[in-house]
Amino acid sequence: MKRTILITAALIFLGMIANANNPRDIAEKASNSIGFTSMEMSSTLKIFDNKGNVRERQVAVATKKFGDTYKTMIRFLAPADVKGTSMLIFDYEEKGDDMWIYMPSMRKTRRIVSSEKGRSFMGSEFTNANMSKPNFDDFNYSTIGTETIDGKEFWKIESICKTESIADEYGYSKQVAYIEKLSYLTHKVEYYDRYNELQKIMTISDFRKQSNGVYFAYYMEMNNVQNGRKSVMTVNLFQLGSSLKETDFSTTSLEKM
């Protein structure tokens, strides 16, 4: 009996170890380590072309989760010609996003319906898929190694899209994330195109611990190694939580902003 308990305990313990090393669990934990249900921030998005020309956008963003739906409001602060242009995005768990845009020059709100996902975020090298949480069931996970960078230890977690149509949706066939063992923070992600060749490298840094104990990255850079373009997102101001009400995330308030 004693032996049985011991064996069982050992098995449970082994199971726990296995669980801690389960690549999918690592990926989920890493994703949750930067999680929040609401926030407000202002950030700058710089889009570079392959000749070094730059386009700069400043936006104010507010996100809050209502039920299963993340609602996000994005307002352009600069450049002057698009200042005041605002977007409202409903990110549903189960179905595709709803998106509205308000154009101040015409005082008009229009809904955008696009059947394609995995597309560019505001004309940058980031895609909408890069900016939101993935559906973990869409991928097969494996740990392909560990690496030590600047004294920190990282898991290299590879996630491969289960089907071709999933790959089409996300815009990449697989990704390799460098997740720090200690903090579960993702510092780097390599994205591979449909031919399994490295296409983009995202580097994430300037993690700042928030009041709730989770971290938020203030700097994100996406390098497209195939076309030489680059986009950089820096957070200027960040505030965890939002005082906005659900009615503030509506098309009527979009026009009042």
Place this chain on the structure above:
Amino acid sequence: MKLKTFILKYRLWLIILPIAISLIMALPLKNARINPDLMEYLPEDIESKINMDKLEDVFGKYDPVIIIVEAEDILNQQTLERLYDINKKIKQSRELDDLISIFESKYIRGEDGMMLVDPVIGRVPKTEIDKELLRKQIKDNELAYKLLVSEDFRYTIFIVNIAEGVSDDVAINLIDKIINEFPGEEKFYLNGLPFLRDEIQSLATRDLAILFPLGMLIMIAFLYISFRQLRSVLLPFSVVLMSIIVSMGLMPLLGYELSMIAVLVPILMISIANNYGVHIVARYQEIRMHNPEWTMQQITAETISLLNVPIILTALTTIVGILGMAAHIMIPAKQMGIVSAVGIGFALLLSIFFIPALMSYMKKGNPKKYTNGGKSGIINKLLLWAGSITTASPRKVIIAFLLFFIISGIGISRLRVSINLESMLSSSHPMQQSTKIANEHFGGTKNLSVLFTGDIKSPEAMKNIEYFGDELEKIPLVKNVNSIAKVIKIISKALNDPGDEYYGIIPNNREAIAQYIEFYSMSGDPEDFERIVDFDYTKSLLNVQFKANDINDFYFVKNKIDELISQSEFAVLQSGQPMVEIEMAKAILAGQIYSLAFALFAILGLLWIIFRSIRAGLLGSLPLLMSIVCNFGLMGWLGIELDIATSLLSSIAVGIGVDYTIHLFWRLKQEIKNGSNITEAVKTTLSTTGRGITINAFSVIIGFSALFFSGLFILKTFAFLIIFSILVCLIGALILMPSICVISNPKFLK
């Protein structure tokens, strides 16, 4: 030292040296490659090419392949499923970029307060109702109807750019492979410059492999039939072979790439380089026949002393005529002129030194029946007839020629310069068929781009671009104008409701335009604009797609654009392949005039020097002038366009044709010197030297006739015309010239 003494003294060296040179020159041939890029046939510094480079720097290289699909109804489920698979495969292949098709292009519209951006065909309709609904949608879609799908829904097109660093043949083979991977009843046609280049490349390579041996075989057969003696075949043949090696080997040595018309060089050599050898062999047979007791060395010495002057003179005039091509603007024509001239020069040296040196080692051989003044054989009969008609009724002959000359000459007014590159291929070639479909069912195959610079997002610039589009769309030839202004208007229709003040127009303020664009970058693919506007919206392209049947259509569109540019503060320049094609047409025409003028004047000068009489120059140039006029006249009457190949043939024909006159004058002079009067001299000359001239001309004609087996239509036409020109030169030399001489009895013959 006399030439004959020199040759007999150093005869061994005169045999070894040319063989050694030929062997050495054969080495660089392995580095030769065919460059089918027609654009590279023009110098780099011409305006249209510089402008194209400017646009490429900003907007990237765009040199697409167009795939046209023919089906009973494009919207049939089976067809669409097949096309969907092909589309997917093309999109997945990294050798091919920037696919435009019904599955990739957008359907942007406003519906119930929404802007919707979808592919033209998102999913394949399974029912009749869905199919007809889709048909209606496509008819509403300005970005697809009549652009990607033909009006009758029987054709659709895929446009795909070849990725950088991928060669034409790799891309074309891949496209073929993808199409064949999904079998079906639909027909596929390819178009676009990469396809044309690939076709020319394979046809020219095939031509080089087939035409050269074929030409040689024909030549051997002809020589054998003419002389019925092995040595008389082998001697001229060895000259041809060695001079082909030297001229072709010279190309890679000088860093030239073989062009499509470089295929002509070996054929030109086969046709011309044996001439001198043929004359020597004919003379040898003649002397051998009349002097059975002479030794081979005596015969050789006599042949040299009798023939070296006319051979050198005829070779020089041919070289000069062919060098006329070096005055051409088209690079391959220049190169061909240079290497062919060197090759012929080499053939001349071989004929004077190598053949006699080799002959001197040979046994005498059996005398061949030399039919001097004989009654048998078509050639002899014709020559006798020529002799009697020119001496009996020279005036009638001249009048007949004059009439022929005038009637032909009228045809010149109908002569046109080719602007359609695909006309190099036969009319049954798939490229020609696809061009026909593109012209009938889509916006045509010609594209011009107008570059605008400035603040593209400003209403002023945007409205100016719109104005260009409106004005150009009024021209019936113009089938489609694509620009950022058009996209802004489509977005404005999707964002506003009919009746709104902003519906379907370019907004009056910069902010609204900027917000439209920002809006689109959220919903559509920002790369959708990359071909028409640059990253910071300071440069934009307006693309005009049109049909052009001839150069006048081209100029009509081009001039309209020039006029609009002169009134615009934003439009800077127009560019595009048709601009290069116009330059090419101009270069062909100007090159034709330069090379012909050069050849004619140089030959006139040479004749003047040779016979020490300007009259000889003028008179001797007459058959050439006649051949030129008749050639262009015939082209006009038959609707054959002046192209890169046909623009070369006159200088070649003149260079070859002048030989006949020189031989004629030379013999006439000899006969008169020997005491004959002009009538007797003409009769004797025609029945003796006339035979040599005729055999010579026919050997040239037969050499060129190998080109009828070319895969390139342009070279078949070339063969037809050059044969015609040479025949005119021949008839001119054998009938017109003697008639004029009989009437005028010129002093330079005395």
